Amino acid sequence: xxxxxxxxxxxxxxxxxxxxxxxxxxxxxxxxxxxxxxxxxxxxxxxxxxxxxxxxxxxxxxxxxxxxxxxxxxxxxxxxxxxxxxxxxxxxxxxxxxxxxxxxxxxxxxxxxxxxxxxxxxxxxxxxxxxxxxxxxxxxx
Numbered sequence: 001x002x003x004x005x006x007x008x009x010x011x012x013x014x015x016x017x018x019x020x021x022x023x024x025x026x027x028x029x030x031x032x033x034x035x036x037x038x039x040x041x042x043x044x045x046x047x048x049x050x051x052x053x054x055x056x057x058x059x060x061x062x063x064x065x066x067x068x069x070x071x072x073x074x075x076x077x078x079x080x081x082x083x084x085x086x087x088x089x090x091x092x093x094x095x096x097x098x099x100x101x102x103x104x105x106x107x108x109x110x111x112x113x114x115x116x117x118x119x120x121x122x123x124x125x126x127x128x129x130x131x132x133x134x135x136x137x138x139x140x141x
Contacts, residue, residue, distance in 0.1 A: 043126040044099040045071065047090045052141040055082045061108065062127075063090070064141040070127045071100070073108060079119035081112040090121070100124045 045065040052064045058078040063071045073090070082088070089109035092098050098106045098121075106121040132140070 042099045042101055044097045045069065045126075047092070047096045047098055050090065053088050054139060054141040055085070056139065058082060061088070062135075062139065062141050070132050070135075070140070071098075072123075072125045072127060073098075073106070073121045074123040074125075075108060076120040076122045079108060079110055079117060081110050081117050082108075082119070085110045087111060089116075098124055100126050
């Protein structure tokens, strides 16, 4: 009878080891599943830290923040006076932070002869170093 109980203990211990091995394998897969989430973190800048800008057509603008960060702001529609603007402003409802991602609540403010033109920003994207390097120098702010 004690051999039977010992056999059950060994069997139970073997089952426990198998469960632990499966759990360890599942945990080992977790970092690879979590890595894309880390890449999609929202990146924000404070609107007063904008140092320069360069229009990218009528519906986008590149904004330099600080020394090395570059953001692309995509606009909902044509911002008519953007091409000739000497200055721009960006504001966000409820905060001075402008954050990456779609469904932005930011508005680009462009001076015009009829008063400030307000252009809704649809997406804010911080460019990677590789994207900045691929951008022609004449298109960089």
